[in-house]
Amino acid sequence: xxxxxxxxxxxxxxxxxxxxxxxxxxxxxxxxxxxxxxxxxxxxxxxxxxxxxxxxxxxxxxxxxxxxxxxxxxxxxxxxxxxxxxxxxxxxxxxxxxxxxxxxxxxxxxxxxxxxxxxxxxxxxxxxxxxxxxxxxxxxxxxxxxxxxxxxx
Numbered sequence: 513x514x515x516x517x518x519x520x521x522x523x524x525x526x527x528x529x530x531x532x533x534x535x536x537x538x539x540x541x542x543x544x545x546x547x548x549x550x551x552x553x554x555x556x557x558x559x560x561x562x563x564x565x566x567x568x569x570x571x572x573x574x575x576x577x578x579x580x581x582x583x584x585x586x587x588x589x590x591x592x593x594x595x596x597x598x599x600x601x602x603x604x605x606x607x608x609x610x611x612x613x614x615x616x617x618x619x620x621x622x623x624x625x626x627x628x629x630x631x632x633x634x635x636x637x638x639x640x641x642x643x644x645x646x647x648x649x650x651x652x653x654x655x656x657x658x659x660x661x662x663x664x665x
Contacts, residue, residue, distance in 0.1 A: 515620045516556050521564070525557035528568060528621060538626050544633050545575040547586055552625055554593065563598040564612075564619050570629055576637040580645035581653050591632035595624045 516526045530553075532538060534546035554568020570591045577584050597610045597619055604611045610624055644654035652659035 514552060514622050514625065515618045517618055518616055521556065521558050521619075525555045527554075528556055528566070529553045532622075532625065538622050539629070542626070542630055544629060547573045547575055550589075550625070550629065552621070554621075556619060556621065559596060559598075562600040563596055563603075563609075566593065566595050566597065566619075566621055566624065568593045568621070570625065570632060572629075574633055576634070578639035578643055579636045580638060580643040581655055582646065583639050583653070583655075585637075585639045587634070587637060589629065589632050591628055593624065593628050595621075595628070597621075597624075 514528060514530045514532075516528065520526045531549040531551050533549050539546065550570060550572035552568060552570055554566055556564055556566045559565040570589060570593060572589050573586050574589055575584060576587050595610060596608065597612050598604075599612045599614055599616055603609045612619065639655075646652065647654055647659040647661055649661045650659050652661075
């Protein structure tokens with residue numbers, strides 16, 4: 513479950529564990545094509561009178577297109593997350609804090625999952641580090657061998 517009742521936190525940290533399906537509405541509009549469920553885990557604990565600290569993980573796989581050769585491939589996404597949620601009005605504009613509104617009954621970590629997933633996915637993926645890309649003249653995939661174009665002088 514990715515929502516924690518704040519009453520549970522009176523007794524100490526709460527474990528968070530769950531999966532979000534690739535088609536979950538949370539990911540709508542992100543253009544991060546998950547190939548399966550995204551596993552989410554971690555611990556949520558109190559951080560002062562008006563805050564909560566979540567240290568967790570995201571694990572899944574995304575479908576990517578190589579920026580050099582345009583080959584589609586699957587790449588793992590595994591990210592450690594450390595975020596703060598707060599009801600403090602002085603922190604509501606801080607981009608590193610996820611704002612919570614009063615009256616507070618639950619802490620929902622899904623907004624942090626959405627943002628952290630986008631940050632974890634490589635914006636310019638490579639199918640492999642030494643990808644040779646495409647020939648600029650004929651478009652042949654140079655990873656499969658040399659093309660038939662005449663060498664440039």
